[in-house]
Amino acid sequence: MGQQEKVATSLAGAVSEEISASLTAVDAELARRYPGDPGTRQPVHTVYVPGDVFEPGTLRSWGDQALAALDEHAPDAASFAAVLGIPEELAGPVHDRVRAKLEREPVEDLRIDFEDGYGPRPDAEEDGAAARAARLVSEAYANGTAAPYMGIRMKCMEAGVRDRGIRTTDVFLTGLMAAGGLPEGLVLTLPKVTYPEQVTAFVQLLEAFEKAHGLDAGRMGFEIQIETSQSILAADGTAAVARMIDAAQGRATGLHYGTFDYSACVGVSAAYQASDHPAADHAKAVMQVAAAGTGVRVSDGSTNVLPVGPTAQVHEAWRLHYGLTRRALARAYYQGWDMHPGHLPTRYAAVYAFYREGLEPAAARLAAYVAKAGGDVMDEPATAKALSGYLLRGIDCGALDTAEVARLTGLTRADLDAFASPRRGDLTVTAP
Template sequence: MTTLADAVRTLIGAELAATDAELARRYPGDPGTRQPVHTVYVPADAFSAGTVRAWGDQALAALDTHAPDAAALAAVLELPAGLAAEVYDRVRAKLRREPVEDLRIDFEDGYGPRPDAEEDAAALAAARTVTATVADGTAPPRIGIRMKCMEAAVRDRGIRTLDLFLTALLDGGGLPAGLTLTLPKVTFPAQVTAMVRLCEEFERAAGLPAGRIGFEIQIETTQAILGPDGLGTVPRLIDAAAGRATGLHYGTFDYSAACGIGAAYQSLDHPAADHAKAVMQVAAAGTGVRLSDGSTNVLPVGPTDRVHDAWRLHYGLVRRSLARAYYQGWDMHPAQLPTRYAATYAFYREGLDAAAARLAGYLARAGGEVMDEPATARALSGYLVRGLDCGAVDPAEVTERTGLTRQELDALARPTGR
């Protein structure tokens, strides 16, 4: 027997209906698609149909020269011998098969100001190359451009480049499924609203479905974290995107410089960077907007000892980001790919047995030393899904340890209800 009448529950449900709808709109959860582990940054004038393969070949050459076998890589990165052998073989296979997961053709800082005719030609050439590489299967899973920002001095140029690029893609057969656009140096929500307006107008003029074009927001200015009114800006940027924001990318060097940090101390692990990224993480949680860490400008070039130093730094930064749930970052040079994948694969392989055992125990209600809750089960399954997506672990390994198919694992990692 209960005390409350059914009418009370009906009343409460009616009063919270609008809140339920708002919760579903603002916090839809993860989109359930593969997230790349990195974004490779290539100036527009350096991009060609051979760029992805060239990056893979240069990365393999760096391994051949500076870490020709698993033992050599283990010595550089202080990996256990057994783990190093597994990681090394997978890294080499990845560099041969799919060296780049996400590529951004840069028309902003990496490209700089050019005569209009030159940038027009570069935008058209980029689109035609993207169309050709998508058609022949040599394009990475995600590819697109970083346009110039919405500040007055470069706004018109950025809009024109975006228009040329998208129009040429349509002329070549359509927008690719993995199209990704990046809006840099955002300071105010109105600039995101303007980007939404551009997308809407282009879709309308081109006869595309509403919402077809999304974009990433780069967090490179202090105003993108804290507004002049003292309130957090990131949630307002996500809201201004009206469902089109796909990611938030931290800009290491622009943000550091804006904070007055000296060039020698600008890094992904600076306290100012940690603060900005923590704000981004909380603001994006549950929204379906994904996070990407920035880059390091210490490149693995030169003599072997210098390459090893740069590799150790990059490896450590990638591992640090992964532990903090920043599952993506920016790579600036082909020789950073070995440590990007080595760090990512080591992260998932060394935790495979423990994560699978905990998840299997949760599903069997087996108890043990740790009593996990549904949220932790989602995190455990999400960890395994990410390892599968990037190639760190194989489906058979996960199924053997958990008894779950990929479809069942996805359902646990990305539940449709709360």
């Protein structure tokens, strides 16, 4: 080992103690504001269904319609891959996994919509629809037909619809409690947020409900929908979306970009309203930076081009949706909206191709990092975290199998979790 070096210092221990004491408040603030990703599953999409349209068989119907579209417009792996430009070596695995997903779990996240997709209705009608939604969601979780995540989008906190939104939320949540309690997969979406004070008001609503039912404080979280320019840039020039996350007091779970409301708000004409417009890219980039490290996840929006009509028209819509989804994934927007059953085949095709084509390179880099082996890329702990997160997302959505990831990396699911969310504790790598 050679001669041991003599170690000398110049500063007294009190210096370090004083510095640490001066940063105590900052340490606490960092831990509070930036806890890191929660390490839970993030759905690859959210499906919106109007409150009066949702039925017990809605999820299965979406899956069946998506399978029927595949059978009609791309009946085998080769034809489906040819439409989307999927490499030949991935054609079979992607096609087979898409079909299996549509048969097993066609929708990962469902939002029963009482906002734009539902519109203004007489109070008695919306009351009844909200109560019915609570009953159907409770029944779905009880009988095993629920999506992993389900909930409602209520009307926003603006003056004209505020009371209605509050009441619908109350009716829905009260119905869930009466039917046995809040499901673990419950998600609430607050739309058209313009000021942080509207987020604070929704927190106040949830706090009141939790107290009324003796629930743990903070039991309910919610998504903030970003649909106005004021939610990105406030009148004083600050990033309002960052202040909204703070106003949620730890309850914010996601930021969802509203493609068409936001585009219209900044003056983009209807023909050019899309998730890849520069205005959309700017908004989502601000959302992404504001949410980084907070545990709040960012979701892309949707396309309004539906895959319906003759085969050539369906193929064109599929290519558009597939391309937008792949573009979003490359930009680390791992979730989006799907507005039609015909979007499901291309949602899952894009997601599965994204993870399967990167499986072996990501696994090799992570295995080399763990083994401290050399290679043509010098990775750091942050990259190991990203590689683990990539593989975990692929496993969660069905693109990858736990066994094949373990074979390629030598790591267990617990190991991957530890790399992806180091804040859970010290990392101990075990054999699979």
